[in-house]
Amino acid sequence: MAARSGGRSALARVVSVLEAFDADNPSLTVNHLARRSGLPVPTAHRIVGEMLKLGLLERGADRKLRVGLRLWEMASVAPQARELREAAVPVMENLLTANQQQTHLSVLEGSEALVIERLWGRNMVVNFTRAGGRHPLHATTGGLVLLSHADAELQNSFLSSKPRAYTRYTPTDPSRLRRILAGVRDQGYVVCDGYLSLETVGIGVPVRSATGEVIAALSVVLLRREARPMMHVPAVMTAARNITRALVQGPARQRPPWFFPVAEIVAGAPGQPAARVQA
Amino acid sequence: MAARSGGRSALARVVSVLEAFDADNPSLTVNHLARRSGLPVPTAHRIVGEMLKLGLLERGADRKLRVGLRLWEMASVAPQARELREAAVPVMENLLTANQQQTHLSVLEGSEALVIERLWGRNMVVNFTRAGGRHPLHATTGGLVLLSHADAELQNSFLSSKPRAYTRYTPTDPSRLRRILAGVRDQGYVVCDGYLSLETVGIGVPVRSATGEVIAALSVVLLRREARPMMHVPAVMTAARNITRALVQGPARQRPPWFFPVAEIVAGAPGQPAARVQA
Numbered sequence: 001m002a003a004r005s006g007g008r009s010a011l012a013r014v015v016s017v018l019e020a021f022d023a024d025n026p027s028l029t030v031n032h033l034a035r036r037s038g039l040p041v042p043t044a045h046r047i048v049g050e051m052l053k054l055g056l057l058e059r060g061a062d063r064k065l066r067v068g069l070r071l072w073e074m075a076s077v078a079p080q081a082r083e084l085r086e087a088a089v090p091v092m093e094n095l096l097t098a099n100q101q102q103t104h105l106s107v108l109e110g111s112e113a114l115v116i117e118r119l120w121g122r123n124m125v126v127n128f129t130r131a132g133g134r135h136p137l138h139a140t141t142g143g144l145v146l147l148s149h150a151d152a153e154l155q156n157s158f159l160s161s162k163p164r165a166y167t168r169y170t171p172t173d174p175s176r177l178r179r180i181l182a183g184v185r186d187q188g189y190v191v192c193d194g195y196l197s198l199e200t201v202g203i204g205v206p207v208r209s210a211t212g213e214v215i216a217a218l219s220v221v222l223l224r225r226e227a228r229p230m231m232h233v234p235a236v237m238t239a240a241r242n243i244t245r246a247l248v249q250g251p252a253r254q255r256p257p258w259f260f261p262v263a264e265i266v267a268g269a270p271g272q273p274a275a276r277v278q279a
Numbered sequence: 280m281a282a283r284s285g286g287r288s289a290l291a292r293v294v295s296v297l298e299a300f301d302a303d304n305p306s307l308t309v310n311h312l313a314r315r316s317g318l319p320v321p322t323a324h325r326i327v328g329e330m331l332k333l334g335l336l337e338r339g340a341d342r343k344l345r346v347g348l349r350l351w352e353m354a355s356v357a358p359q360a361r362e363l364r365e366a367a368v369p370v371m372e373n374l375l376t377a378n379q380q381q382t383h384l385s386v387l388e389g390s391e392a393l394v395i396e397r398l399w400g401r402n403m404v405v406n407f408t409r410a411g412g413r414h415p416l417h418a419t420t421g422g423l424v425l426l427s428h429a430d431a432e433l434q435n436s437f438l439s440s441k442p443r444a445y446t447r448y449t450p451t452d453p454s455r456l457r458r459i460l461a462g463v464r465d466q467g468y469v470v471c472d473g474y475l476s477l478e479t480v481g482i483g484v485p486v487r488s489a490t491g492e493v494i495a496a497l498s499v500v501l502l503r504r505e506a507r508p509m510m511h512v513p514a515v516m517t518a519a520r521n522i523t524r525a526l527v528q529g530p531a532r533q534r535p536p537w538f539f540p541v542a543e544i545v546a547g548a549p550g551q552p553a554a555r556v557q558a
Contacts, residue, residue: 010289015333018353026358054294058359067357069388072395074297075354076411078346079305080337090399097376109348116351119398120369132355 013039017047018056018067023133027064080107081116084216087246088207092119092218095239101220101232103239105207106135106142108150111158113143113217138163138177139170139195141204145217148184149206155181169194189237191229201227205240210248218243292318296326297335297346302412306343359386360395363495366525367486371398371497374518380499380511382518384486385414385421387429390437392422392496417442417456418449418474420483424496427463428485434460448473468516470508480506484519489527497522 008016020028020036028036034044048065051057055070076082084105092103102120106113113135137143137158147155159174171177184190184206192202201224207216218240220232287295299307299315307315313323327344330336334349355361363384371382381399385392392414416422416437426434438453450456463469463485471481480503486495497519499511 009329011293011329011333011335014290014293015335015353021353021356023356026356026361050288050290054290056290056294060358066359067354069357069359069386069393069395071350072354072357072360073388073393073411073413074294074300075346075351077300077302077305078348078351079339080345080348081351082305082411093372093375093398096372107348109352114348114352116348119372132352132361134352 013037013043013047014051014056017044017051018071021067027060027062027066029064033065084207084243084247085117088117088216088218088243089119091239091242091246092117094242095218095220095235096120098235101222103218103220103236104142105216105218106140106146107216108146109134111137111154111161113137113140113146115142116216136163136166136196138172139166139192141190141192141202141219142217144180144184144190144192145204145206145219146214148181148190149214166196167194167198169198171195189233191233193227193229194224199224201229203229203232203236205233205237207240208244210244216243292316292322292326293330293335296323296330297350300346306339306341306345308343312344363486363522363526364396367396367495367497367522368398370518370521370525371396373521374497374499374514375399377514380501382497382499382515383421384495384497385419385425386495387425388413390416390433390440392416392419392425394421395495415442415445415475417451418445418471420469420471420481420498421496423459423463423469423471424483424485424498425493427460427469428493445475446473446477448477450474468512470512472506472508473503478503480508482508482511482515484512484516486519487523489523495522 016037016039017033020033025032025036030044030048031041033039033048034041037044039047048057051068052059052065055068057065057071058068060066084107088105092105095103096119102118104115104118106115108114115133115135135143137147147158150158159177163172163177164170165172171180180190184204189203189205192204194201196202200221202219202221204217204219206214207218209215218236220236222229222232295316295318296312299312304311304315309323309327310320312318312327313320316323318326327336330347331338331344334347336344336350337347339345363386367384371384374382375398381397383394383397385394387393394412394414414422416426426437429437438456442451442456443449444451450459459469463483468482468484471483473480475481479500481498481500483496483498485493486497488494497515499515501508501511
């Protein structure tokens with residue numbers, strides 16, 4: 001793989017081809033692909049040809065190129081996403097059943113929050129989130145939870161990076177952000193009211209590994225005009241603990257969640273008033 | 280990318296490294312990786328080194344190699360998995376809420392069924408399925424649904440491939456399989472009773488695109504000893520139609536599913552008796 005041209009190794013050029021695709025550009029022509037990946041068109045043609053042969057790329061009905069299902073399949077083996085997802089999805093299911101709000105799970109990747117799972121109903125808030133999408137650390141609940149537990153080096157470099165203001169409520173001032181991060185650590189949750197969009201408010205809590213380190217953030221997104229965020233905090237905090245329990249225990253044989261879905265989520269025990277999270 | 284050695288191109292060797300990982304081997308040492316991918320250890324070392332640099336591979340806490348979250352992220356852009364998932368997940372949510380059975384969505388990939396989404400609760404049947412996993416076409420509901428609508432060439436080559444018997448109930452005889460496939464096309468669903476495991480029974484139905492072609496299979500898995508499969512067929516068939524509707528319409532603003540979840544699923548309208556799928 002050491003053969004180089006244009007200063008980039010062969011494999012680096014393949015990666016730059018894959019990086020040319022994103023949520024807004026899931027399908028590309030070779031010329032568009034070459035432009036976005038900074039490759040000469042003939043080079044792009046040659047690489048694409050081999051990637052098609054190996055199933056890393058496919059052609060859609062529109063003849064455009066797209067990331068291949070075969071690559072998706074090979075990548076789905078990534079355990080750091082899979083193990084956490086295996087533990088989290090049933091718990092996120094219960095949370096969704098109880099509070100009927102979009103819920104997602106994100107992990108720190110570089111200096112952004114990477115969403116590795118997302119559940120929602122057809123009637124729910126539609127926001128920017130998608131599985132595989134990235135969120136800014138300072139403007140989303142997942143990002144702030146992850147940043148608040150990141151090492152000092154990342155915190156300092158991020159806070160001094162002049163984070164972008166998405167709305168007039170987005171915290172961008174380093175000292176204000178430090179106060180928010182301290183609050184997340186103290187209270188164990190964060191509420192982002194209009195930080196990323198004026199329509200939505202989010203609640204985020206840390207998800208801990210069996211050894212207690214923060215490995216992910218669990219979030220729910222609500223419509224601001226309907227939102228009573230504090231009402232959802234107990235459910236989300238308990239759900240995060242249930243994920244940790246599932247990571248430790250593996251799939252438990254317990255009473256069906258539909259037998260007392262809300263009680264299980266709010267208090268981990270039957271008989272709690274559903275109204276606390278449902279009303 | 281044309282530089283070759285050992286008859287395989289540089290990129291083909293990278294793919295063979297990725298293919299060395301699977302659900303049973305999510306983490307590998309370089310030596311184990313070299314063995315599984317059929318590469319000389321020095322070659323494996325060199326390729327792994329560059330894949331680590333580019334984030335295609337990572338090292339776990341145990342120092343073993345695993346597929347990188349960065350690759351997972353790049354692959355998550357694959358639209359053929361994502362668009363279908365975006366349409367299907369809310370409907371699968373409703374189905375799970377209504378019948379409390381594991382549900383998954385699979386597509387035809389090569390001569391197997393590739394599971395692209397799976398939802399389940401902590402109390403539910405644990406089976407072989409995982410997102411990104413593959414299922415045999417003759418022994419699973421998803422596989423039989425997809426095979427029944429595949430082109431004649433694939434059907435013939437698969438039926439003559441001496442499919443494996445997983446249990447004493449697995450259909451392997453070509454003429455029996457052809458009758459089953461005809462039944463799927465006639466009835467619009469299939470029930471697999473102990474085909475893959477003696478513990479489980481599955482129900483599968485086709486999911487059609489806006490233009491009516493079968494693009495996926497929607498399945499639920501039940502415990503055989505508790506199973507009343509026919510009770511679930513209307514819900515699963517209706518859910519498959521709801522996925523097609525979502526593919527056509529995009530996310531609909533409708534009454535909350537928790538207002539009449541079962542009715543919505545069974546009949547697409549309020550007021551239907553929940554007992555039909557819940558009891």
